[in-house]
Amino acid sequence: MGEIDTTVLAIGGVALALLIVVIYMAVKDRETSRKLAMMEAGIDAMNREIFKLSKGVEQVRKEMREELMRLELEERQNGREVDEHLLNRKLQPFVLQIQHLQERVDAMSEELQERVEKLDGKVRQVAFASEHAAPDEQKILQLHAKGMDAESIAKQLRLGKGEVELVLKFSKIHD
Numbered sequence: 263m264g265e266i267d268t269t270v271l272a273i274g275g276v277a278l279a280l281l282i283v284v285i286y287m288a289v290k291d292r293e294t295s296r297k298l299a300m301m302e303a304g305i306d307a308m309n310r311e312i313f314k315l316s317k318g319v320e321q322v323r324k325e326m327r328e329e330l331m332r333l334e335l336e337e338r339q340n341g342r343e344v345d346e347h348l349l350n351r352k353l354q355p356f357v358l359q360i361q362h363l364q365e366r367v368d369a370m371s372e373e374l375q376e377r378v379e380k381l382d383g384k385v386r387q388v389a390f391a392s393e394h395a396a397p398d399e400q401k402i403l404q405l406h407a408k409g410m411d412a413e414s415i416a417k418q419l420r421l422g423k424g425e426v427e428l429v430l431k432f433s434k435i436h437d
Contacts, residue, residue: 273424280428301381308374312367319363326356402429 333352398421405415412430416423 273422276422277424277428280425284432298381301377305374305377305381308370308377312370312374315363315367315370319360319367322356322360322363326353326360329353329356398425399429399433402426403433406430406433 330353333348398419401419402415402421405418406412410418412426413423415421416426419426
């Protein structure tokens with residue numbers, strides 16, 4: 263009788279430990295998914311900002327070309343040669359604005375690239391962990407899908423019957 267109680271307690275302890283591990287993995291998975299979603303949202307926001315800045319740069323360049331054409335036309339209408347020094351001085355604010363916008367676009371592009379690389383690394387870590395975290399669970403579920411019972415699966419995979427039953431119960435909860 264005492265031996266059976268000890269065995270039941272040991273199996274209960276193992277089952278409890280497995281339950282804690284599974285719950286911990288589920289919580290970590292949810293937390294990781296939340297963080298990845300936040301990073302993706304940040305990257306999307308940066309992409310939108312880069313797009314807006316690129317459009318701004320294009321607009322300033324267009325305005326600069328129009329201003330240059332207007333100044334040249336004005337000079338020619340007045341019968342004077344186009345003074346490049348005067349044109350450069352008048353266009354200087356546009357040039358500075360374009361340079362500033364281009365610097366912002368470049369900085370945001372670099373930051374976006376760093377975030378994408380960081381996100382890619384985290385996604386690979388999560389994918390690797392999920393692929394390799396519980397190969398026994400995957401095998402158990404595959405064999406069960408083929409119609410095998412818990413005892414047969416346990417024998418084939420050399421696992422405890424209780425462990426197999428626990429995995430099957432958790433898979434039914436998540437389905």
